[in-house]
Amino acid sequence: MKQPKKLFLVAIALLPLILTSCSLFGGAPVSRGWAGTAFRDGIIYVGTKDGRVVAINASTQSQQWDYTVNSAIYTTPIVDGDLVYVGTYSGQVLALSTLARSQNLTFPQQRYGEWEWDCPTGKGKSNAIVADLAMSEDALYVASSNGRVYSLDKGTGDENWKREDIPVLAEKLWTSPVIQGDTLYVSTFAGHVYALSVETGESLNWSFKSDAGFASSPVIYEGAIYAGSFDRHLYAVKIGSNVSMWKFPQEKPAGNWFWASPLVNEGIIYAGCLDGKLYAIEAETGEKVWEFDTGDPIVSSPILMDNLLIVANEAGNVYVINPQTGNSERIQNPLSSNSNAPTINTQIKASFCAYGGLVYIRGEDNQLYVVNIETKIVSKPISLTTQE
């Protein structure tokens, strides 16, 4: 029995090793964030992979200031006046003053209007903030992983709604609310679209239920809500109706989820899909106008600039597309002699912004890329890692 026992002991010794390798093989929880970029008055604001909010001067490409939040950041910063609002994976919303941060003062500086708000955790639930914040004239709306939406006073960070009035809408909320008049619309992973009162946060009479969960944040256009679903369709729902207007594709599903929030312009919906295609769809009928295959998943939403669609796929390719015809041009990688090399040498998951013919993209390598749409030139990336 000695030999079997030895082997038995070897097996026992191997056990922790093999179980540890579970995480090495993949599947372990990873949360590094994919905050998008925001542009305001010549400054680009972005959350970094190392848990900081950074302000970069677009013309000098130098870092104006940074603030460490010590947490992953998934929300694209919202800039309003001198304040930059950002939600964190650790469950906080911060109002950062560009003036106070430029002077590197301790946070929060109330005289500069700074505040921080801690999201409640709920029973055994995370309070992580993943969805982009929504902003109205006076308030910020925060969807939390605890399944609730909160309304915060933009000036003070005080909660506008009574907590007991706020319904739990889902197991977790990772999609952004959208505001239409005095109503807030929220799509959920469980397949609901809820309407909440902007004043009180209470559920209004109307809601919509789909068979599958909604993967993307909704957009509203002419009284209808458009959102991507886990069943590989894009749904159109008339507000007030219990049945969908249409779902796209009408016959067999697309190749993957419609993860990114769609873009609507002049009656056409532009929806990026994780199957790598960008679909142009008639908002009214759900008929396909054209489709363009980028070859790799589209994670970030397309944007429109100077009547051109800008689309980036996860592989790092950036395309300029004519929204009417779907004709496209891929921006070449200036650093590679290989014409098939992706536009930038890293993955793109974050949403991006554009201003003055330039597109600002945060890559997964924690660098900021500036793509000139007219000249098709990608400038040298700006590092977003801590500067000494």
Added chain:
Amino acid sequence: MSPGDIWYLIIANPVLNVLIALSHILGGSFGLAIIVLTVIIRLITWPLTKRQLNSTKALQEMQPKIQELQKKYGKNQQKLQQEMMKLYKEAGVNPLGCLWPMLVQFPIWIALYQAIMRALATTPENLLDLAQRLYSWSVVSQAIPLNSHFLWLNLGSNGDFLLAIIVGGTMWIQQKMTQAPAVDPRQESTNRMMLLMMPLMFGFLTFMFPSGLALYWAVSNIIGIIAQYFVTGGWGYLKFRSPVKSTPVKGK
């Protein structure tokens, strides 16, 4: 194709998709899906389990002879080993046979761990990654996102004390049923240590790994106990309080 790609293609992604499909079929219960998948895995590995159980049964039947040898050659370990190996050979028993089902389960544990973590998608990155691993079966897409709650457990979070006791306890019973008593007190104390080591280790691992994986261990142990009961015909050595005294030795 890299070894990693092959792993995902052949093992990890099929386990993930079957688990999610089962969850939808079973009314959205991810916990029930894990239990059913455990049963399926135990059925697939049944030939190996059966061989192991038969080996166990044969070893149990040989105990009087083994104890006789232990008494006879107790002071000469080398000779004892030789005689015991001869005995195993004559009886056509492979004492290492019991290791194979455990070794086979290692890749299953890894695949299941990955499947649970990916399927429950506890972070945004995991959810996005999940999209690339799902089959286009409607039963899969309709199941997403999964409900991570089952009984008192959050299947994506680390296990708790009660689950650790269930995992360790069922493992102890399963081992105790097969562990033969030894005449040599030193060997008996090693046996006792081994009998405790695995259950304690798995009880400890329950706190470090998602509850869903620990649920698999617990259910797998319970199935193992039931199979052992029926194949070896009873509770085996679980019923012995003082095995050395109560085991008759032939030829004395």
